[in-house]
Amino acid sequence: xTTTAPxxxxxxxxxxxxxxxxxxxxxxxxxxxRFPSWVPxxxxxxxxxxxWYFVSYVVxxxxxxxxxxxxxxxxTDAFFDPKTLGDIMEALARSAGVAxxxxxxxxxxxxxxxxxxxxxxxxxxxxxxxxxxxxxxxILALVPLIGFWFGFDFPARVIVCxxxxxxxxxxxxxxxxxxxDKGQRELFQLQKANRWTVLTKLEFPAALPAIFAxxxxxxxxxxxxxxxxDFFFRRGEPxxxxxxxxxxxxxxxxxxxxxxxxxxxxxxxxFLVFGWLGxxxxxxxxxxxx
Amino acid sequence: MTMTTDPPVATxxxxxxxxxxxxxxxxxxxxxxxxxxLTVKKGEFVTVVGPSGCGKSTLLRIASGLTPATAGETxxxxxxxxxxxxxxxxxxxxxxxxxxxxxxxxxGIPKKTxxxxxxxxxxxxxxxxxxxxxxxxxxxxxxMRASLARSLTLDPELFLFDEPFGALDEITxxxxxxxxxKLFTEQQFxxxxxxxxxxxxxxxxxxxxxxxxxxxxxVETFDVPFAYxxxxxxxxxxxxxxLAGEVSHALREGHS
Numbered sequence: 001x002t003t004t005a006p007x008x009x010x011x012x013x014x015x016x017x018x019x020x021x022x023x024x025x026x027x028x029x030x031x032x033x034r035f036p037s038w039v040p041x042x043x044x045x046x047x048x049x050x051x052w053y054f055v056s057y058v059v060x061x062x063x064x065x066x067x068x069x070x071x072x073x074x075x076t077d078a079f080f081d082p083k084t085l086g087d088i089m090e091a092l093a094r095s096a097g098v099a100x101x102x103x104x105x106x107x108x109x110x111x112x113x114x115x116x117x118x119x120x121x122x123x124x125x126x127x128x129x130x131x132x133x134x135x136x137x138x139i140l141a142l143v144p145l146i147g148f149w150f151g152f153d154f155p156a157r158v159i160v161c162x163x164x165x166x167x168x169x170x171x172x173x174x175x176x177x178x179x180x181d182k183g184q185r186e187l188f189q190l191q192k193a194n195r196w197t198v199l200t201k202l203e204f205p206a207a208l209p210a211i212f213a214x215x216x217x218x219x220x221x222x223x224x225x226x227x228x229x230d231f232f233f234r235r236g237e238p239x240x241x242x243x244x245x246x247x248x249x250x251x252x253x254x255x256x257x258x259x260x261x262x263x264x265x266x267x268x269x270x271f272l273v274f275g276w277l278g279x280x281x282x283x284x285x286x287x288x289x290x
Numbered sequence: 291m292t293m294t295t296d297p298p299v300a301t302x303x304x305x306x307x308x309x310x311x312x313x314x315x316x317x318x319x320x321x322x323x324x325x326x327x328l329t330v331k332k333g334e335f336v337t338v339v340g341p342s343g344c345g346k347s348t349l350l351r352i353a354s355g356l357t358p359a360t361a362g363e364t365x366x367x368x369x370x371x372x373x374x375x376x377x378x379x380x381x382x383x384x385x386x387x388x389x390x391x392x393x394x395x396x397x398g399i400p401k402k403t404x405x406x407x408x409x410x411x412x413x414x415x416x417x418x419x420x421x422x423x424x425x426x427x428x429x430x431x432x433x434m435r436a437s438l439a440r441s442l443t444l445d446p447e448l449f450l451f452d453e454p455f456g457a458l459d460e461i462t463x464x465x466x467x468x469x470x471x472k473l474f475t476e477q478q479f480x481x482x483x484x485x486x487x488x489x490x491x492x493x494x495x496x497x498x499x500x501x502x503x504x505x506x507x508x509v510e511t512f513d514v515p516f517a518y519x520x521x522x523x524x525x526x527x528x529x530x531x532x533l534a535g536e537v538s539h540a541l542r543e544g545h546s
Contacts, residue, residue, distance in 0.1 A: 181379065183377050183379035
């Protein structure tokens, strides 16, 4: 605490006990109240940028400045260059199309899969191991096979996204459907509610918070999938991944960083949008912070 | 083991629940109940007290049909059964109004009827003005009221209560006891109430049944002579204290 203390403060409270108590009562206010919550991350950002400049100008050989281009050149040489910006935006649009299509299909398949498993033990026992296996296979290992079967265009890229985004949807939806309170289940059982009624009026609404949490994770993964797919399927229309790969091979430092930053921001935006959708859908009755 | 839900003969029309030599042994071999004989008639409010784990709740589960007994005969002469759980079991995404409508909705009662039924029940339990509130914004006592209202929409002839007020503070509990007595006096259902509070048992009921520890058996039955509606002050009369003392004594005997 460096704030200027009233000069009389320490003097009047000569009894150390009293001081301790008054300190303790300040405690709750100290946490987070001193700065608005956005200040610390911004400070970290400033430090990182400063370090970056230091590395660009002092640490590395000027001839190799493309390795760590000074931050402003990412704007002057890449984002503000109409040609580069156009390329990046076009690639972003393609990758976004792939990621969102893959995500949408993964949500539908994952949901149906989880609902099927929630309906009977034997279905769950038959199908859940495959969900786990799907999660355990390094998707990268499957990508060449997908190219082999489905070619190198849009469908193949979407399939990569589906495979990578499917598991969180399946597991979260299943967890959500099964997490229904026993008493609530019995309430429905006492009224002889059929399975469909239990699913639509009890299990599905109860599972929504978990489903949205799963979708948020999957949304991030789908973005990863779209970019990974690009790296492998060099042919076809290039997305962000292909663009990144091109800039890297052409040693275009600022452009490379610009494309990476765009991909990162896209991932963040998708994550935030799904967080917001979840809040919109269940925020009234469900508290995610619990 | 048989379970019938149709009223057998005219002589038993007021007998809404009848257990005869009912026993319950769980698949793991634990005997929860053995040789239970119990009848609850219309206009009777029977309270079961007993130590934890004596199978009190199992008794309700058998009566409601949630769990079939493994031996003995159970007759339930009505399909209109109200069941109030230990927790309010409200659906957190539904408003009070929608929660209270739920059971009627599950029974396929048309929207218009169930809306008015729910409104009536909400008024009865004193939650008027809270229809649009979500459960998380209500206190524990208010949630229990909503849970009671939900069961009331079924016009239950047999009302089962599984320690509904156990988690509430003393003051709320006493207030809800009074309101339950009011409901009982007006509606004259057959009540079967589980609790481990002796004073609650004596205050609420026409009859108190004391159960022993596992395996749960009925050790003693006490008729409660006080008239309805009951004055909260009877709790402080010597008669009340004497009866409560006897019940406590039977409870201790059965436990050891």
